[in-house]
Amino acid sequence: MVLEPISSNCSFGGWHRQYGHHSSVLNCAMRFALYLPPGASAEAPVPVLYWLSGLTCSDENFMQKAGAQRVAAELGIAIVAPDTSPRGEGVADDPEGAYDLGLGAGFYINATEPPWSRHYRMYDYLLEELPALVEAEFPVTGQRAISGHSMGGHGALVIGLRNPERYRSISAFSPICNPVNCPWGRKAFSAYLGENQQAWRAYDACELLAHFGHRPQPPILVDQGDADSFLVEQLKPDALTEAAREGKYPIRMRMQPGYDHSYYFIASFIEEHLRFHHSYLVT
């Protein structure tokens, strides 16, 4: 059995389920969560939204707090929420247990530096291994969208922009827009990728947008709260807007007055993101 069922809850007529599996890319056991809307079947497969969570999160935060299942059930979209890093015995962690490096902080990149390079390959896991598994085991189509929050917003933008033929649409809440220029990103990229900052650019949404070229441009929606305490130092939405202008890639960046960095913000706008993705997934 490739997948080990861990939990199952009926939700809005569909099913929230957690599964364990061995990841050969990450070289460890992993868990992910799936929401399957009512009516999804081999005869009626549904498109998939991949949701990438932020620092310290697991597969559970989004499924428990975002309130996405109601709209996913209505629209007929599956949601897959992976973990935010490799886990388990033998997986490297920050020696001081910092929340922004190591466990819970994989940054959706392929680490090249020891000790991280042995397990921290979340980019390949998200791009290849997990979708292949999901598409083999569940009644889903190859229509994919990608979204995320904070570190996961960074991940969604980077994975989507580097693979525009694989995702119909991209969205993000409060993404780390320019990790090569903020403390969270510089700390993580130094550790995972080493000091050669050329290598960092492949994982920076601003770099990718500014030099995007002429491939298909999946539509991008970004929501950012203007009361987010990480806005100026870590998230830098203005840099993303500027990079999009430079790369002639139209993106929709919305500043939401009064909202912070929490799941109360995500819950308030997840319906609009799901309807945004749905409009491209089904065409």
Place this chain on the structure above:
Amino acid sequence: MVLEPISSNCSFGGWHRQYGHHSSVLNCAMRFALYLPPGASAEAPVPVLYWLSGLTCSDENFMQKAGAQRVAAELGIAIVAPDTSPRGEGVADDPEGAYDLGLGAGFYINATEPPWSRHYRMYDYLLEELPALVEAEFPVTGQRAISGHSMGGHGALVIGLRNPERYRSISAFSPICNPVNCPWGRKAFSAYLGENQQAWRAYDACELLAHFGHRPQPPILVDQGDADSFLVEQLKPDALTEAAREGKYPIRMRMQPGYDHSYYFIASFIEEHLRFHHSYLVT
């Protein structure tokens, strides 16, 4: 200052906030959460739904997981979520740290037995002190509804049925319907109220319904999942249905196929509960 602000998050155009205060009834510091919908003001006060959570919960579980704010914002209803027991240094707890007695397990009753009687008076706190505080400090009307989950469903039924003039409507998810006849209830009532089982009856929804008499009958809606692992041994919805028949009190009991005891169940039906309460709150 009566209330100490603890946190504040914008949510669906309104505000989720946590406050600390000293409870003279409970004889300790307490925290509660409030959702205030957009537009609530001294000139336009709104009705209030009190939500009572289940075993092990705090003021946070419902606000983070139920997805109620969207509908409360639309309908213009405030929600108050108290803690599930007194807390803090000097507050008695189960000597073995059991999850179903002591901290997180107040059962919404007034304890009469030491050591519990010094702090465990959640019935009076919910009925008198907290509403008085909320109605003095926030732009709300005296229109009240009450709901809850599991132990909190028991609390909502008992407080509502004993005070039908104070609540326009009552609802519950997976309530402990007949605590005098189930292990959770018998353990808690033995500790808090002692071995005289006559005293237990005032806190048993089935006893109250079966002998309700002719006072106003607030409408009651109950949802219960048929895949709930606590259904037969602890929750006993059939006893509630039978007691309602005996007391000639029409209640709406819905068995929901496939649903369990989790917040995935609550989230799936909270919108219907809010619309149910709203229909009575505004008339």
